[in-house]
Amino acid sequence: xxxxxxxxGRYRIAxxxxxxxxxxxxxxxxxxxxxxDAGLDDRVAVVSAGTGDWHVGGPMDRRAAALLTAEGYDASxxxxxxxxxxxxxxxxxxxxMDADNLRDLRALASAEPDPERLRRxxxxxxxxxxxxxxxxxxxxxxxxxxxxxxxxxxxxxxxEVAALVP
Ligand code: 4NP
Numbered sequence: 525x526x527x528x529x530x531x532x533g534r535y536r537i538a539x540x541x542x543x544x545x546x547x548x549x550x551x552x553x554x555x556x557x558x559x560x561d562a563g564l565d566d567r568v569a570v571v572s573a574g575t576g577d578w579h580v581g582g583p584m585d586r587r588a589a590a591l592l593t594a595e596g597y598d599a600s601x602x603x604x605x606x607x608x609x610x611x612x613x614x615x616x617x618x619x620x621m622d623a624d625n626l627r628d629l630r631a632l633a634s635a636e637p638d639p640e641r642l643r644r645x646x647x648x649x650x651x652x653x654x655x656x657x658x659x660x661x662x663x664x665x666x667x668x669x670x671x672x673x674x675x676x677x678x679x680x681x682x683x684e685v686a687a688l689v690p
Contacts, residue, residue: 525640525684526616526617526640526648526681526684526685526688527616527617527638527640527641528616528688529616529688529689530614530616533567533689534567534568534569534689535567535568535569535616535617535685535688535689536568536569536571536614536615536616536617537555537568537569537570537571537615537616537617537619537681537685538570538571538572538573538607538611538615538617538618538619539551539552539555539570539571539572539573539619539621539645540572540573540574540575540607540618540619540620540621540625540629541572541574541575541620541621541622541625541656541658542574542575542576542621542624542625542658543574543576543578543579543585543604543660544572544573544574544576544579544580544604544605544606545574545579545582545583545584545585545588545604545660546584546585546587546588546658546659546660546667546670547621547656547658547659547670547674548572548573548574548621549572549584549585549588549599549602549604550584550588550591550592550667550670550671550674551572551619551621551645551656551674551677551678552570552571552572552602553592553597553598553599553602554592554597554671554674554675554678555570555674555678555681555682556570557597557678558678558679558681558682559682559685561682562682562686564682564685564686564689567689568682568685568689571611571615572602572605573604573605573606573607573608573611574604574605574606574607575606575607575625575628575629576606577606579604580604580605580606581603581604581605582603582604583600583602583603583604584599584602584604585660587659587664587667588659588667588670589602591664591667591668591671592671595671607629607632609632609633609634612629612632612633612637612641612642615641616641617641617643618637618641618642618643619643619644619645619647619648620642620643620644620645621644621645621655621656621658622644622655622656622657622658623644623655626642626643626644629642630642645674645677646673646677648677648680648681648684649673649676649677649680650676650677650680651673651676656670656673656674657669657670
């Protein structure tokens, strides 16, 4: 179950990893594509950011972008940004890619965050919860694994969100 929208008829989702060049941008591009496919892009907004600031303003990791492009997605428009504490109050869902990202996001919150709104992305994975492992220091297989997790989870998210923004 996903939480109700803060503003009726609109749903805002933020996806957060460490660098905002691999995992959360992949999730962002895939989820935004699924949202558009479902005809919900006028009501559902997707953004992404990193907890760190090293890559701010830069493009997606070239391995992530190459895989997304090969699979038919548009990876060209991504520019990395750093998450702001205010995102925790503004978004209906803030989804952390792993447990470290979740801990870092909790540390940014001024009040105890609602665990329904701030949680791990793969809490919504139909194949079960867990981390989206960081593929940055590994090989191409890691990126393919991330894409598979992100695609099935994005589909599940869109199905649930569609019922919340009729
Ligand atoms: P991401 O991967 O959090 O999935 O974007 C990383 C990207 C960069 C770094 C770490 C993880 N880094 O240390 O620069």
